Amino acid sequence: MTADPSDVPSVGPADATVPTSAGAGRAWKARTAALAAVLVAVIGGTLTWRNRGATAAHAEPLPDIPHVRGDRIEFSPAFAARIGLRYEPVRVEELVPVIAAVGTAELNAEHVAAVGARLRGLVSRVNKFEGDSVDVGTVLAKIESPDLGEAQAAASLFDAQRQAARVNADREVKLAERQLTTAKEVETATVEARRAGLMLQAAKQKVAALGSSVVASGTSSFGTLEMRSPIRGTVVERNIAPGQFVQSDLVAFQIANLDHLWVELDVFERSLGQVRIGDQAELKPLAGGSNVLAGRVAKIAARIDPETHSAKVRIEVENREHLWRVGQAVKATIHSSGGAVDSRSTVRTEAITFVDGKPTVFVMAGPNAVRVVNVRLGAHDDHSTEVLDGIAATDRVVTDGAFALKSELFR
Secondary structure: OOOOHHHOOOOOHHHOOOOOOHHHHHHHHHHHHHHHHHHHHHHHHHHHHHHHHHHHHHHOOOOOOOEEEOOEEEOOHHHHHHOOOEEEEOEEEEEOOEEEEEEEEEEOHHHEEEEEOOOOEEEEEEOOOOOOEEOOOOEEEEEEOHHHHHHHHHHHHHHHHHHHHHHHHHHHHHHHHOOOOOHHHHHHHHHHHHHHHHHHHHHHHHHHHOOOOOOOOOOOOOOEEEEEOOOOEEEEEEOOOOOOEEOOOOEEEEEEOOOEEEEEEEEEHHHHOOOOOOOEEEEEEOOOOOOOEEEEEEEEOOOOEOOOOEEEEEEEEEOOOOOOOOOOEEEEEEEOOOOOEEEEEEEEHHHOEEEOOEEEEEEEOOOOEEEEEEOEEEEEOOOEEEEEEOOOOOOEEEEEOHHHHHHHHOO
């Protein structure tokens, strides 16, 4: 009996994975094996990468970082060596305090001269200007003045009258000796000669007050005021120019000897009691530089500024090489002779740092540990600072490496 083709089951898409022959089965097995190999390779590579990363992490050394526990910082010997950690014991010693202050270089008023016009007139010439050096008697400028001309003319007239009166008095005396005149005539002539002499003296004083001297009329200097420097120094201010008409109250020039300066310092009230007249001071430019000058305290102001709670302290400075300029900002260190401190606990100033604005030292707390200690400070000199409270005389404090330890507190 022959089978009907309609009775044979058909193969559709849902049965496509089922092998219908030996060749198809072998292809399916090959694809499956290739897929498995790929999965094994991926998984193996991932595991290898993880193992390598773990091995590398295990091979790197852990960072040498100190540990902060409360008020203690613990660290390794290697860390201490790396930052150059050094300790010094607290010292008990006497010290002479130093006071730090800032101020400004000023002209020394004892070596300054103001040259005034003294009279009305026209400026005909200016010989010296700002920055020029002058000696005593150097002509600074010339002023043509009718007032001076009148005063000089009057002095010349009185001089002539005095001479005539003296001649007349001498003649009357000789006539009296020959009894050719009366005693009254002699007395009158003598009085007239004395009056003429007094008038001449007054006229000369007026000319001198105008800054000149009596000269003969018709000469080039008649009626001309030559303004001269009264001191040796430098012209620091000029207020006249050629062609300017000036009045008698004008300060035409200011001359200063810059070999001598004042430095006006602002010293805070808490330190003022330690400063004494004659204390030595070292001064440096606030902007930096190697120009260091020595000075001495010359004056301490009697009044304290209620707003700044500071007072002016004047330092006299010799500036013979003219390294400093007037108006220059200055920082000063005053070595106090009136504030000597008895034997007290001190540390090197380098041992003190500031944490959150508070003075702090690091005190040795074992071979590889320090304590963070807030302290109260007192006086200080160039090298040491008095510690009023916070440490004991038997403590050892960090002197070198304090900055590195401070950094660990803010890690």
